[in-house]
Amino acid sequence: GAVVSQHPSWVICKSGTSVKIECRSLDFQATTMFWYRQFPKQSLMLMATSNEGSKATYEQGVEKDKFLINHASLTLSTLTVTSAHPEDSSFYICSARRDLNSPLHFGNGTRLTVT
Amino acid sequence: QKEVEQDPGPLSVPEGAIVSLNCTYSNSAFQYFMWYRQYSRKGPELLMYTYSSGNKEDGRFTAQVDKSSKYISLFIRDSQPSDSATYLCAMSAGNQFYFGTGTSLTVIP
Numbered sequence: 751g752a753v754v755s756q757h758p759s760w761v762i763c764k765s766g767t768s769v770k771i772e773c774r775s776l777d778f779q780a781t782t783m784f785w786y787r788q789f790p791k792q793s794l795m796l797m798a799t800s801n802e803g804s805k806a807t808y809e810q811g812v813e814k815d816k817f818l819i820n821h822a823s824l825t826l827s828t829l830t831v832t833s834a835h836p837e838d839s840s841f842y843i844c845s846a847r848r849d850l851n852s853p854l855h856f857g858n859g860t861r862l863t864v865t
Numbered sequence: 866q867k868e869v870e871q872d873p874g875p876l877s878v879p880e881g882a883i884v885s886l887n888c889t890y891s892n893s894a895f896q897y898f899m900w901y902r903q904y905s906r907k908g909p910e911l912l913m914y915t916y917s918s919g920n921k922e923d924g925r926f927t928a929q930v931d932k933s934s935k936y937i938s939l940f941i942r943d944s945q946p947s948d949s950a951t952y953l954c955a956m957s958a959g960n961q962f963y964f965g966t967g968t969s970l971t972v973i974p
Contacts, residue, residue: 754908782960784962792966793964793965793966793967794909794953794964796962799960841906843908843909845908850960851897853897853955853957854899854911854955854957854962855911856901856908856909856910856911857908858907858908859906859907859908861906
């Protein structure tokens with residue numbers, strides 16, 4: 751099956767620092783990767799969609815200068831939370847798909863806690 | 866009206882029961898239909914992926930799609946305590962994915 755690896759699985763950082771989260775598709779090339787945020791007992795909230803080599807498309811209300819997304823290759827996308835604040839504490843999940851006829855495969859998420 | 870409606874539960878069943886999870890949708894452009902299982906503090910895991918109306922079976926899981934009624938179901942036979950999780954339905958059209966809010970399932974030994 752398709753495997754998506756997300757790292758780190760959890761991170762604690764101080765307010766004002768930046769945190770980078772990596773998402774890798776291990777056994778397929780992902781034309782598109784998606785970043786989600788999930789609050790407790792709620793469904794997935796799409797933050798941005800990224801295609802390899804292109805700028806990410808952000809959803810309304812998501813600050814692109816705060817949540818920097820880089821999709822450097824067909825197997826790697828990164829999300830950097832810049833100048834993190836406690837309200838950025840959340841569960842961030844990446845996903846990837848091979849092509850338009852393929853389903854999404856998710857990473858195991860990163861729990862970010864900003865103190 | 867939301868694009869995808871899913872009963873949030875919670876749903877509690879005894880071990881061995883048949884579980885039925887359902888979602889309705891409003892957008893007839895949806896082409897692909899998925900069910901994911903999500904354990905606490907983990908990412909969603911793909912269970913079933915279907916395209917056309919009808920049934921698709923994989924082990925104890927059966928996914929059913931009725932495009933005319935805009936209704937999809939996931940059946941779990943012989944439910945096990947390890948099936949206790951949140952189940953998310955999802956639908957897609959192009960690169961747009963829409964998720965249900967998830968149904969929390971507990972299987973009691």
